[in-house]
Amino acid sequence: MLPALAEQRWHLPEALPQQEGWEAELNSQEQPLPESLVALLWRRGFRQAKAIAELLDPPAAPAAKRHFPDLAVAIQRLQLACSSGERLAICGDYDADGMTSTALLVGVLQRLGAQPVAAIPSRMEEGYGLNAAMVERLAGEGIRLLVTVDNGVSALEALERAQALGVEVILTDHHTLPDPLPPHLALLHPECTPAKSPYRGLAGVGLAYVLAASLCQSLKRKDGLQVASHLYCIGTIADMAPLVGVNRRWLMDGLPQLAQSPLAGLQALQQVAGLEEKQLDAQAVGFQIAPRINAVGRLGDPQLVVELLTTEDPNQALALARECEALNRQRRDLCSAIEAEAMALLEADGPARTPFLLLAQNHWHHGVIGIVAARLSERFGRPAALLAGEGNGRMRASVRAPRGFAVDRALQACAPLLERFGGHPAAGGFTVKAESVAALHEQLNGLAGLWLQESGAGLPIEPEALLDFEAIDRDFYRQLQRLEPFGIGHPQPLFWSAGCRLVSQRLLRGGHLQLELAQGERTIRAMGWGWQGQADLPALLDVAFRLRLDNWQGQERFQLELAGVKASSGWEGTPELVLRRGAHTYWCSRQGQGWVVRNASGQEISPESAGDQPHPYVSSLLQEAAMALGLVA
Missing domain, CATH: 3.90.1640.30 (inorganic pyrophosphatase (n-terminal core))
Incomplete structure (x- = not known):
């Protein structure tokens, strides 16, 4: 589901080490990985050649006994x-x-x-x-x-x-x-x-x-x-x-x-x-x-x-x-109906959203409320619980939450109000008396409110490596497949690309957004499933995406599955990009093939003016600016 621009909270990854040759040191396989994939693995903690080799070819299982x-x-x-x-x-x-x-x-x-x-x-x-x-x-x-x-x-x-x-x-x-x-x-x-x-x-x-x-x-x-x-x-x-x-x-x-x-x-x-x-x-x-x-x-x-x-x-x-x-068809129909009801209940409360989304209807089906709770949590970037009637004045709930909000700890904190409960950090369930639902929602709102204050509102968009369109080809995709299978603990890579020109946009039936994006001489189609925003996007975009290879009518084509889009900053002719480091604010922008960083006093520094051995703080600042501008992986 692709959130509206205003609901996205972008976090670019940490800068890579400055020492020359680290890519070669990590990439000593017979078939070297592209730089963007080595950068991605380094950020995931694979910082030794042996660790990458074991990811690509894990050792056999030891004796179970x-x-x-x-x-x-x-x-x-x-x-x-x-x-x-x-x-x-x-x-x-x-x-x-x-x-x-x-x-x-x-x-x-x-x-x-x-x-x-x-x-x-x-x-x-x-x-x-x-x-x-x-x-x-x-x-x-x-x-x-x-x-x-x-x-x-x-x-x-x-x-x-x-x-x-x-x-x-x-x-x-x-x-x-x-x-x-x-x-x-x-x-x-x-x-x-x-x-x-x-x-x-x-x-x-x-x-x-x-x-x-x-x-x-x-x-x-x-x-x-x-x-x-x-x-x-x-x-x-x-x-x-x-x-x-x-x-x-x-x-x-x-x-x-x-x-x-x-x-x-x-x-x-x-x-x-x-x-x-x-x-x-x-x-x-x-x-x-x-x-x-x-x-x-x-x-x-x-x-x-x-x-x-x-x-x-x-x-x-x-x-x-x-x-x-x-x-399964019945399950899809039930989910669609309950989700529509849930959205209507939320909209009836106005544009403001409570920190913890809690909705209850006696007739909802216990078997699918967890799916809908997950959709609401993903859509609004906050924890959600759906409650269905269980009889005898009790309601049964399924809870889902974004990363960072611990469902199990939240339910433990509310234990005096609950009949039964259980779960883990991302999901859980509980049974509660109907008369206790209001008090429970108030307590959960307090916990979720504190979490939102610390983490910030909006849905986090956290790309892991820069990938320019010109690097996307069949060989790159083959190398990407070497990292499979993807799943929990090793998710499908989320790339980003900066300064993408919007060639065309089209809102499809079902609320999906189809874009044609160009960068340099390359044009690629992008899909934003479940787009929540307006149809008119800026002419120049930064995009976060997962890469797909489709077979359409017998022809292979690459497609970007969008996770985030935002107005591109720091490109020539566009506003400067703002960087904040502690109490200090900096503005950075591109200059030809290079970049420049300006502080609040108007002083500017670039890689050229910084010299061969800049101060470590300046070096890391220039690296962070280069990453934000989409100039390094």
Whole structure:
């Protein structure tokens, strides 16, 4: 979503080191990266050649048993289940991570001789995670072993009930560990690994994959692990797990094989999503496959996804995928309707926005309010909560927030007003009595107001490296692809380019902005999805963008996916650019191929007048001015 000019708050990155030769030192690969990509990696903390080499080709995963203390106990118990054909339950969650984790273990354990059954609670009727009623039902069916995936560590009541009934539990979870831990036979959790373990970033499906791979290795049965690897890729991307450590290695190995997966369910999902002719990269999984899986957990029965991802019958898979598609269309319609209502409520309050956006309607659907809260947070650059009726005078909420505002800490501060709550810094949820909503909003407004005072209003635009149009070609894009996969912890690069001439602009149906931009002799199309501003832009622009390569009617073309636009400053014939450093203000502007910086007294300095060895403060000031003017990466 592209915010209006007045709502954008641009922050250019830190200046690069002045020492000559640092690029060559960091870029010692056989295929050197372009300067802009080396600059980007340096700003992300890759400041040694070895670190960049490991990003491009991560090391193999170390032996899991050395990193998970309880893994041997879990494997021993599952070996017994497989050898005896035992009936056991895989207890998952209703999001894409939980459903793919469940399908992964069900599929592998079936091949190894056990009789696993999937047990996922209903979002609407039971809520998140393992509960005591589920444990009692499964125990009543003769099940004596539960394996939780993507949940379990906070299910104290359920696990105490399991212990009382003589049901053993293997916990695999990546949510916050409580103190003390609930009763269990074995626990696989990233926080139980050594401090710098490459397994630290695993989502629920990653832990399920560790368990499955270790079990197959112990039984000398590798069949089925390829399918497990593909489910791992889908769940990891869908859950937005950090793409570092083993996540990065396993995704780089698994993603190229995904489009040709033997999984009948994945082939069917590709068909209904129109992806049959395309390679399944991280973006396609995140924006095309994962939403169709998640829609089921939001609106339907998660068992549908488990059946879809474990069936070997292509006809059944296609029928189930079409059910996913129908639920996804319903999810989109619900989101659109709730978002329209939410916007109408905000507009009815006038142009001023509260620091914390909180909106409530009894009829809103619990399964999708989190999506709409995320859209509002992104659109207005402030935390947002949507509340839906739960009955008995209570409301259930989903919360989303921009980077920097800690949702979990905010809810903890409001704990006396809440019935239940939980979450992490970017997202959370809570249940509250309707009579407490006003007091809760007041307290949340106070917390968000303090945060906005410190961080500044508006949506931050934070490009990472300068990229001129003339540098954009097929070779550059190939080098950019070497940095994939992109995701949490290693996002798609955000570039910026300065002094772009506006050739044409067009507002498309749906509120999207299409621009033709020129720089030098090069013209490129740019798209601003969900443009929130006016149609008349300045003639000279600075743009922040992500680079896409589209195939349009058989022809490749580059396109800029805009994240920010602003009037270009500091170019000849345009106003000077203002720099503020502490209590001092400076004005900088271009002069031919160079630049000049002026202080409040009217004194000017340029690289030429500064000499060969300028004072460090002057040197860094000139470098900062050059970056702001778009003269260095």
